[in-house]
Amino acid sequence: MLGEYALVSMSVCDVVTDDALSSAAAAALVSSATVAVILADRIKKDDRVLIFGAGGGVGSHLCQLARLRGASFVAGVARDTQRLLEKPLCCDQAVDYTTTDPFSIQLFKDNPFDVIVDLSCGNYPKIVASNSKNGIIKSASRGGRYYTTNPDRPVFELNSWWGAIEVFLFPALWRAIYSRSVYRYSLPSFSYVFALPDAPDVVTRTLDLANEGKLQASIDSGSIPFYN
Numbered sequence: 001m002l003g004e005y006a007l008v009s010m011s012v013c014d015v016v017t018d019d020a021l022s023s024a025a026a027a028a029l030v031s032s033a034t035v036a037v038i039l040a041d042r043i044k045k046d047d048r049v050l051i052f053g054a055g056g057g058v059g060s061h062l063c064q065l066a067r068l069r070g071a072s073f074v075a076g077v078a079r080d081t082q083r084l085l086e087k088p089l090c091c092d093q094a095v096d097y098t099t100t101d102p103f104s105i106q107l108f109k110d111n112p113f114d115v116i117v118d119l120s121c122g123n124y125p126k127i128v129a130s131n132s133k134n135g136i137i138k139s140a141s142r143g144g145r146y147y148t149t150n151p152d153r154p155v156f157e158l159n160s161w162w163g164a165i166e167v168f169l170f171p172a173l174w175r176a177i178y179s180r181s182v183y184r185y186s187l188p189s190f191s192y193v194f195a196l197p198d199a200p201d202v203v204t205r206t207l208d209l210a211n212e213g214k215l216q217a218s219i220d221s222g223s224i225p226f227y228n
Helices: 023-040 057-068 081-085 106-110 124-131 161-179 200-211 221-227
Strands: 048-052 073-077 093-095 115-118 145-148 189-192
Touching (some): 023 057, 023 200, 057 073, 124 145, 161 189
Parallel strands (some): 145 189
16 A cells, blocks of 8 residues: 555566466565565474464465475464465464463474474563473574564664664574573574565575465455555
8 A cells, every 4th residue: 555655676676477476476475475485594304393473474475485495394373273274374283372372282392393483572581481491492402493583572663773773683682692502402592584685586586486386475365455
């Protein structure tokens, strides 16, 4: 709806050459699937992966990409669990966070995840608390990795560079250091991922996956009229 006010750098654009790929699908892929591609690059073959916010735009594409990367088990956390289990997302397990606390699931504790991708807010303090007992993710010393694209709380306004540094840099830097040193035997390594593409190759890779039928654009049906 606000597209006429947006400026897009030509350095992160590519040409849509496949007639089967609609403008709406291409827009969804470039706006959210590119972020998911950057995150998916950090997933290794046979990883067990848990995705918070799996029902959103980035999460819906990341569920598909995790499987392409060779993940052995993909679990998603969102309200619409049935959608997570169906094609094209095809999660192995879906958790409705409004009714179930993912950190309390015994199956997750018995078989901790190699990777947690947090696309929502506020889950890292819960990981710190749960991993002090019987956590759902492996420690850094065992290859556990925690990736997030958000601070602990939603941020709606930043009035200065210093305010942005306090929110985004200092907590992430401190967590990255102590999770890889003092607490590497109890906590997963923490990484704050700035996953916006800064080169056209990410866009090209994303569109190529869609053209090859390996990645399906996920679009909220309520948003389709805005693309018409």
